[in-house]
Amino acid sequence: MTTIKEIAQQLNVSASTISRALNGKKGVSETLRRQVIKLSEKLGYYPDSNATALVKKRVGVLAVVIPRDSDFVFTTPFFPRILLGINRAANNAGYNILLSTGADKDFSSLYHRKLVDGLLVVGHRIDDRNVLNLEHSGIPNVVVPGFPDKKGPDLISVDGENIQSVKRAVSYLCSMGHHKIAVITGASNSKYSIERLRGFRQGMADANIEINEQYLLESDFSVADGSRMMAILLQMKDRPTAVMAINDAVAMGAIQEIERWGLKIPQDISLLAVGGSDVLDGINPPVTSIKIPTIQIGEKAVELLIAQIEGKPIQKRKIVFPTDLIVRESTGICKPE
Amino acid sequence: MTTIKEIAQQLNVSASTISRALNGKKGVSETLRRQVIKLSEKLGYYPDSNATALVKKRVGVLAVVIPRDSDFVFTTPFFPRILLGINRAANNAGYNILLSTGADKDFSSLYHRKLVDGLLVVGHRIDDRNVLNLEHSGIPNVVVPGFPDKKGPDLISVDGENIQSVKRAVSYLCSMGHHKIAVITGASNSKYSIERLRGFRQGMADANIEINEQYLLESDFSVADGSRMMAILLQMKDRPTAVMAINDAVAMGAIQEIERWGLKIPQDISLLAVGGSDVLDGINPPVTSIKIPTIQIGEKAVELLIAQIEGKPIQKRKIVFPTDLIVRESTGICKPE
DNA sequence: TTGTAGGCGTTATCAA
DNA sequence: TTGATAACGCCTACAA
Numbered sequence: 001m002t003t004i005k006e007i008a009q010q011l012n013v014s015a016s017t018i019s020r021a022l023n024g025k026k027g028v029s030e031t032l033r034r035q036v037i038k039l040s041e042k043l044g045y046y047p048d049s050n051a052t053a054l055v056k057k058r059v060g061v062l063a064v065v066i067p068r069d070s071d072f073v074f075t076t077p078f079f080p081r082i083l084l085g086i087n088r089a090a091n092n093a094g095y096n097i098l099l100s101t102g103a104d105k106d107f108s109s110l111y112h113r114k115l116v117d118g119l120l121v122v123g124h125r126i127d128d129r130n131v132l133n134l135e136h137s138g139i140p141n142v143v144v145p146g147f148p149d150k151k152g153p154d155l156i157s158v159d160g161e162n163i164q165s166v167k168r169a170v171s172y173l174c175s176m177g178h179h180k181i182a183v184i185t186g187a188s189n190s191k192y193s194i195e196r197l198r199g200f201r202q203g204m205a206d207a208n209i210e211i212n213e214q215y216l217l218e219s220d221f222s223v224a225d226g227s228r229m230m231a232i233l234l235q236m237k238d239r240p241t242a243v244m245a246i247n248d249a250v251a252m253g254a255i256q257e258i259e260r261w262g263l264k265i266p267q268d269i270s271l272l273a274v275g276g277s278d279v280l281d282g283i284n285p286p287v288t289s290i291k292i293p294t295i296q297i298g299e300k301a302v303e304l305l306i307a308q309i310e311g312k313p314i315q316k317r318k319i320v321f322p323t324d325l326i327v328r329e330s331t332g333i334c335k336p337e
Numbered sequence: 338m339t340t341i342k343e344i345a346q347q348l349n350v351s352a353s354t355i356s357r358a359l360n361g362k363k364g365v366s367e368t369l370r371r372q373v374i375k376l377s378e379k380l381g382y383y384p385d386s387n388a389t390a391l392v393k394k395r396v397g398v399l400a401v402v403i404p405r406d407s408d409f410v411f412t413t414p415f416f417p418r419i420l421l422g423i424n425r426a427a428n429n430a431g432y433n434i435l436l437s438t439g440a441d442k443d444f445s446s447l448y449h450r451k452l453v454d455g456l457l458v459v460g461h462r463i464d465d466r467n468v469l470n471l472e473h474s475g476i477p478n479v480v481v482p483g484f485p486d487k488k489g490p491d492l493i494s495v496d497g498e499n500i501q502s503v504k505r506a507v508s509y510l511c512s513m514g515h516h517k518i519a520v521i522t523g524a525s526n527s528k529y530s531i532e533r534l535r536g537f538r539q540g541m542a543d544a545n546i547e548i549n550e551q552y553l554l555e556s557d558f559s560v561a562d563g564s565r566m567m568a569i570l571l572q573m574k575d576r577p578t579a580v581m582a583i584n585d586a587v588a589m590g591a592i593q594e595i596e597r598w599g600l601k602i603p604q605d606i607s608l609l610a611v612g613g614s615d616v617l618d619g620i621n622p623p624v625t626s627i628k629i630p631t632i633q634i635g636e637k638a639v640e641l642l643i644a645q646i647e648g649k650p651i652q653k654r655k656i657v658f659p660t661d662l663i664v665r666e667s668t669g670i671c672k673p674e
Numbered sequence: 675t676t677g678t679a680g681g682c683g684t685t686a687t688c689a690a
Numbered sequence: 691t692t693g694a695t696a697a698c699g700c701c702t703a704c705a706a
Contacts, residue, residue: 003683014693019685027691046449050396051683053387054698061435061452074421075615084411087438096452098398099436101424112383115433259621278412279616281560284596340699351677356701364675388699391682
């Protein structure tokens with residue numbers, strides 16, 4: 001393995017000169033620098049990042065931490081999608097990505113052991129001790145989605161807008177004549193669940209419609225649970241006329257269940273999804289969705305993390321991206337009974 | 338930041354003793370060892386992996402290299418799925434994962450710069466120079482899927498069985514009376530395309546059916562291309578009665594297109610997918626598939642990579658997992674015209 | 675059982 | 691412009 005020393009010997013100069021030449025520092029004659037570069041290429045020299053990190057106190061690696069079971073991570077469309085943004089932004093900035101998944105792992109040791117320069121936590125629950133502990137840890141970090149307003153630790157976070165987005169969607173459904181609106185939410189320790197449900201309640205209140213609490217069902221964000229909850233809704237004597245799904249996976253499951261019952265969307269029941277990944281692209285009819293700019297969220301999160309690592313100032317600690325309500329064919333006018 | 342030295346000072350012993358105590362080496366009195374461990378926990382000591390790597394010549398990180406555009410990677414179901422297996426196995430073995438995607442990147446520098454102990458290349462094309470160069474590089478590596486028989490470099494690889502699998506599927510379709518069978522393949526520089534197409538040709542030959550070369554279309558493995566190719570097939574005057582899709586994404590696209598034409602599966606046309614991820618789970622009717630054990634492939638690949646890194650013997654350099662033909666409802670008996 | 679010394683590959687400081 | 695030296699944090703002969 002070629003080291004700086006070998007290059008130095010062959011050129012009859014000192015190692016420090018090689019270092020300077022290779023790192024573009026001043027104080028090396030141009031002719032010498034050229035020789036050094038040429039020889040180092042010829043010898044196939046690569047700097048040892050461990051040695052560099054030891055003295056520079058920086059590795060050039062970001063940890064992407066997804067504190068959930070691997071099965072969940074790699075089967076939920078949200079994660080690949082945000083990974084796309086993260087990966088793109090990290091590459092552009094010259095950082096590598098270390099991927100760490102698994103619930104209840106003490107991921108902060110990745111930082112303490114100097115494997116990474118900072119942590120990007122994605123898809124955490126709001127009662128995750130390891131995430132909460134980040135607050136006064138001194139570890140550069142960004143969390144996605146973060147914590148509901150006025151609650152939780154003061155961490156730098158990035159998310160899509162949830163409350164207004166859902167309010168708008170509810171208002172839209174109401175304008176189509178729907179009163180009996182169901183929501184398949186996710187676990188109650190998820191920021192998504194909390195805020196989207198809050199938006200739902202506000203939207204219904206604004207429209208002056210009473211909420212049937214039986215219509216609010218909690219899923220585990222999976223396709224299977226989407227089906228299960230949809231089945232519960234469908235077998236009610238007083239069925240809802242519209243259903244909002246907390247994410248694309250749940251929407252997918254719900255759609256399947258509706259089809260299984262031989263019902264038509266939107267003729268028999270309207271369906272709206274919060275999400276916007278392309279897993280629903282194949283679905284017929286095209287699904288009305290609140291589109292979360294997931295890729296951008298990932299990119300922004302990386303940007304903020306790197307800013308912290310490199311000691312640049314952070315202006316805004318909670319970034320919230322606006323969403324789009326994309327009306328397609330899965331929602332329609334509520335048929336009078 | 339706590340170092341070994343500080344612990345040493347506080348205990349009035351030398352740093353080397355601390356090192357020995359913490360690493361469970363012999364030659365330290367048990368009482369001292371206990372003290373050391375207790376104090377190091379109290380101080381929140383973490384070994385610096387860069388320093389350790391510098392002397393031990395091992396980082397404990399595996400690179401997962403996907404030499405394709407990020408967009409492709411994170412929207413193709415195959416990758417999240419194999420990542421699941423990789424992640425699981427790496428964790429169990431105490432390794433971390435560095436994820437690197439992007440076409441035409443010289444990923445071998447990850448190894449040379451000592452960021453990782455070895456490379457796990459996934460989803461490469463067979464003419465990828467960077468992959469081909471791995472052969473005599475001395476870099477511990479495993480490639481998935483590898484190269485077609487008797488061709489390409491002698492690299493350690495893991496894949497699902499392709500040729501026999503497709504032969505069996507073709508034989509099944511023929512037994513249902515299909516003669517006009519189309520295949521939507523992928524790029525011709527993909528091992529999957531090559532071997533599955535080979536299996537198709539052999540299967541058709543075995544069944545003594547002539548192949549209509551117009552029925553063989555090349556896609557880019559995407560949903561969109563699946564639709565596009567399906568459209569081409571559907572507008573032929575002499576339509577195929579069965580279609581085989583190279584992967585789940587293409588199958589998805591094909592199904593959408595068939596629906597768009599108002600045709601029924603399998604009544605009007607049979608469809609079979611090679612793949613077996615759960616993205617097709619939602620589809621109606623359930624899709625007949627050649628199920629590739631993708632997760633296991635990932636796990637095995639990690640196992641082989643770690644074996645190399647740790648200098649253990651490799652018995653078999655080309656691992657091929659058997660597949661299952663899962664007959665569901667998207668394939669049916671060919672209606673006589 | 676414990677300590678000393680040297681080294682892993684690189685950078686940074688200070689002289690020359 | 692260049693070189694010598696120390697230092698980053700840890701490990702490992704070898705000595706004591």
